[in-house]
Amino acid sequence: MSIFQKNIHGSSQWTDWRWQQKNAVRDEPALREICGGWDEEMSAHIEHNLKERKMQITPYYIDLIMSSLNSNQVTEHPLWRQVVPYWNDNALGDYDGTSENWELHHEMKTPICQHKYDNRVILRMTNTCNAYCQFCFEALRTLQVGTEKPNANSDSFLDSLEYIRNTPAIEEVILSGGDPLMLSDRKLEENLAALRSISDDLLIRIHSRALSFNPFRVTDELVAMLKKYKVNAFGVHVCHPLELSADFANAVARIQSVVPIVFSNMPLLRGINDNEETLHKLFIDLYRIGVKPYYLYHFMPFSPGASEYKASISHAIELMNSLKRRVSNIAMPEYVLPHAQGKFTVPLLDFEQPDELPRFEWRDGQRYYSFKNWNGQLCSWHDA
Template sequence: MSVPTSAAQAAANRQDWKWQQRNTLDTPHALATRFPGLATSAQFGNLAQNLGTRKLGLTPYLAGLIRTDARGCPLPDDPIWLQVVPVGPGEGDAAFAYDGQAENWELAEEMVTPICQHKYDNRVILRCANVCHAYCQFCYEALRTLETVSAKPGLKKSEWRQTLDYIGTHPQVEEVILSGGEPLMLSDTRLGELLGSLRQVRASLLLRLHTRALSFNPFRITDELVQLLASGGVHAVGLHIAHPREITEQFCDAVARLQSKVALLFANIPLLAGINDDYECMKALCMRLYGLGVLPHYLYQFMPFSPGAQRYRTPISTGVAIVSRMKRRLSNLAVPEYVVPHRNGKFSVPLGLNQPATQLTHDAEGNETLVFTNWQGRPCVYPE
């Protein structure tokens, strides 16, 4: 890590997104150096063991949001710490646990190229990067981002050209979603090239980008990037966020920059046990977002067979209870749609369960199970 020549230079460094990434905390030693007392805490053993197979990454900005005790050790229940540092127990052999073998969101027939998924009729999602500003330990793209060695291909020119050809020959594709990993880990130059090539395929394409940069490294949202998004025709940006403490002054500044050039900002929120699975927390998060002009769009039930299943998974009934209580008590635009992300497509959970087409029941082992009919009219069991 370079030593700043002055306090002013140090402050300037910390507001440079590339400096943040260069100084990411990515080892147990780096964490123990940043957080005195961690190495002698009960958390450290699990952390060191889990990092044998799991990636770690915290920007200095994100580390600064984590609350600590008098010794400088992160509080075990801090909602930022819990999201990005694997301090919980291993996956074990519990039902729905992650096995490190397959992504349960992707079906082989949907991957029309190695980086392009065509699940829904009028849109495709492009996996533009295998890296992130920091690593959510519950990511359902674990084989792309959380595994120490990625099992998924990165962005290659040949596969990008193949993807452009697919979009160009399928006029039913009206929208392209840039995701990852984290698409904003790409340089402005590279991102501009991708947007420009998509525009050349069909000028009418709607372009959307999903990011967690505003929580993890808000300095990435520069004036230059915002202008690039505008010139590239990006019409919507989806922000991934889980807790109201992520909404800082820097987060708000990044939102305002994006709003100056991007027509629509919305938020996707994962429902996580011990982090945001209560009414007051969700109310605070959604109302803050709504007040900033960011629509809380989806509240995602935790996906089974993803990392951290034992740590993060909540009952579906918990999500239903939270959103049901929000309805009519909060501004309706601040109430997210509660969805189950299923390998056959998202399902909007009705707030009145046990309707004819939706049954909340339990399997032979007592695990909560949702039986429903999906958007294609196909019967589904969640989880399978």
């Protein structure tokens, strides 16, 4: 039984999402005490990494970890390894602390509005999250201590509204971040009302990892808001079947009562979910609760812990080929490379075509995966 279970688990405090955020663990000594300890070398790695990046873990998520811990060390737990910066300096790989995974300068129409694909824009509503995935695709925005990335403010949001209103090609707006559910109900409603006022036909989509880290954020007020402003789709970010708790499923059901489409985006992470058994269970368990597994994202290279989390594309193709034969099609996501030039759906090839794209190539002893993106541009990915 964890320290949280002994004190307030099951109480009204426990299910108050604000209490969860207020009592999140943010330093190594407190986390080590709650988790039962680890060696001094691990402590030194975590402390060193926290000079550059944030850690924040809700009591709910710590309880998920501790209640599912088997005979292995907590430091081997797939949930613990997502939210704790446990690696040494050699694990940074391609990450240099300045490179972007996803945002190109010309795509940023305002400090928070990104227009990459023709018919939709992403609004980065906040730089904060319920807890911090240490592999975050938006590491410079969310993980970096003292980030220089602009946060959403009144001016940038109003400028974004103006851009959306005056760009007829835009059919959909995606609220992302950070996590848009970190906004207060008042602020989120204000933003949703402004977007819905543009057009009844505008598609509004929300992406959030709150259901994994703090499912109590899905309150009656939030559900009513999603219904009132006719939110069309809700994307839940999830990594591992152990995150699909009863509280997660309950939060999903509440959203499903008012939002027509609920789907999941999942990163592929080495040592966490890059095996057939784990992915099989993740896809099928999501299907069981009515969530469509949508994208399995290959880990982005410009993130902390790059060489720790980065899986092999060829191994991923093998996994997905095998799962394709064993898992219902409706439960199979697309396997995609989220490249700065635009994401690419990786074909599940049984063999390599040496003279055609996509293909694996060797350069200076390093393996690369080359492909053409949605815009016909030649792209290359340094494979693990």
